Amino acid sequence: MTREWTQADTAGFLRVPAADDDKYSRGVVVLRTGSAAYPGAAVLSVEAAWRAGSGYVRYAGEAADAVLARRPETVVGSDLGRTRVDAWVIGSGTDASHRSEGEEEALRRILAGSAPVVVDAGALDLARGATAPCILTPHAGELARLREQLGLASGEQSASGDQRIAEVVETAQTLGSVVLCKGSRTIIAAPDAEPILVSNGPGWLATAGTGDVLGGVLGALLAANSGKPLAEIAAAASWLHGRAAAVASGSGDGAVGHPIVALDVADALPLAIGELIA
Template identity: 55%
Template sequence: MTARDWTGHEVARTLRKPTGADDKYSRGVVGLRTGSTRYPGAAVLGVEAAWRTGTGMARYLGPSRAQDLVLQRRPETVTADGRVQAWVIGSGTDAGERDAAETAALRGILSGDVPVVADAGALDLVPAASAPVIVTPHARELARLREALGLDPDAALDDDARERAALETAEALGGVVLSKGAVTMVAAAGGWVRRISTGTPWLATAGTGDVLGGVLGAVTAGAVAAGRTAVDDLAACAATAAWLHGTAGTVAAGRHGASGGPITALDVAEALPGVIADAFGAA
């Protein structure tokens, strides 16, 4: 395996620390088109994570039930359409239940020029995307995506194979692949690859992937606001989000003792501000 570990110093360099000259727009605006009537909690978790990561503004567009829950939890969220610097789509959705209007809306996002974090129920639309894309599949989703791209769906077995598969998939997409696992692999078209192993087995619980999507959307929007839009910049955003997510999970679990203890997805989101502050402090 050739990938090296992503470090806290690189995290601090990737994150955009606000200055006295900033406003909510210059800090980055992330749009989330996530959640569904069946899985409205995914919208809440992603929006919560985006705010906790330090986005300047979070716009949420989604079903009314999910929107109501988002506003109940995070009333500062904007629910009107408007300009964004990064999108998060697909979390908490099922492609098999998606209607024609939603499909058209997602295809519109994927054909734009704003970077898109695509997860879960939006991954089937990614092969036709022209927007800069960052995909965040788990092992089964990566296999399905590779099959749709005409690649061997059974290529990713051990960590060495996962690295090769992530790189090959990123090249086929012309974008970034964040391959989730106990060790997360991030690869970009052109050969950029890193591994992230800051997590804990306690992160294997429902909703933590939705939190990761929100973190990544916020980090990406901040980078775009700062003019960092190259594929390697987006890969750095993905590695940073994975590092923050894993570290926040470890911190949340560690509050129950040295061996860790059970956590929920919201516990991970709520640990993010402290993790980010520590990353800046150590830089």
């Protein structure tokens, strides 16, 4: 059995700030994303975390200059373990094969902490043994590599339907973490829970960098929804991401729409959120 996630489901993870809210109560997200080779991933993930409603965003990666040029309100600095963190986002725009010993040590500390972590791209190989609550966000190719690392039957990138769902469920059970497999139909599985499907994103969403945007959205919703099931937070973030893409591309209500780039999706997040909380 699977559950199809809806707009109504998503609305429960968003709220209008109250008079007694401050920047901290709206959620503190820290991102260790991007690299010298891929600074854009840092910009996109940070932008999305802000646009999805975070009250306080810190950046602790290698692309601080690019991040500050786009979002000067971002607080820059690693400061691991000494400042409040409601959610981490790590790995987007990084390559495990080029990771230094110091960087690996920092990532392992994050994964051994208590704050929930969105684990993407170049950090997926470190997910085994993590004790922090984690949401892993592989695409099909990354899922296949992750399964091989775990000693599971090698996943096929072309797998679809029940086979792909079964692979995501098995991976989540093996790791004891939530796994969100990105695609035209996103599959979210948690250990011993019914898989969730999210399929509201338009075809225009299949463009470079949109996964980095999703990482930022996930971080924002994780930080703002402490205590709620991680798989449901992941589903809400995925649905919101798809809706923002529809808003950006003009493809809602049956319209064909038009091409977009990843930053368009991030920019459309406030409008998509406004629809849900109106």
